[in-house]
Amino acid sequence: DGGITQSPKYLFRKEGQNVTLSCEQNLNHDAMYWYRQDPGQGLRLIYYSQIVNDFQKGDIAEGYSVSREKKESFPLTVTSAQKNPTAFYLCASSMSDSLYEQYFGPGTRLTVT
């Protein structure tokens, strides 16, 4: 079954710790994205990558970092510099010839206390 996997579904961390969220896809999509959703808000783009070993900042990249060493994987690290890290994080991917139609994973809810 092709799809996007995000793990874990729920993640709890203490303030001051870095945490890495996993995102894997087996759709053979070139582009991958990370979004954040907060209550009452739309999805906001954190980082995106259109090709392996390349990525760009989205609208709210501060306090986050990513890597794209493999086509299938696009992990997101939430660093201690992120002031409000508690949120629902969504990973998505798309084909290079249909960049707009993004397919989403199930999400990871991160709670930092």
Added chain:
Amino acid sequence: DQQVKQNSPSLSVQEGRISILNCDYTNSMFDYFLWYKKYPAEGPTFLISISSIKDKNEDGRFTVFLNKSAKHLSLHIVPSQPGDSAVYFCAAGHTGTASKLTFGTGTRLQVTL
């Protein structure tokens, strides 16, 4: 600066009737628009899209209408079914920044029996 706005946070419709979800945008560069459906604690699912060269796109019970002069699009669901109860996000992109989508804040649709 909210470039994509969904001014109705919620909508309640009776089963079998038409649901109309609205979306306004301010950036005239947007040339591609999408609707996503999202259930709680899940990732959004792509529903339907429309390019700016069209004013209507239909897929089964779902139709999207685009009024470029008013910078307005709407999603019509007819007939509405209880399984349509979800949050609907409008998103927009433009060719100059391929890959980047800007999302609205969502409208929660409740289809009642």
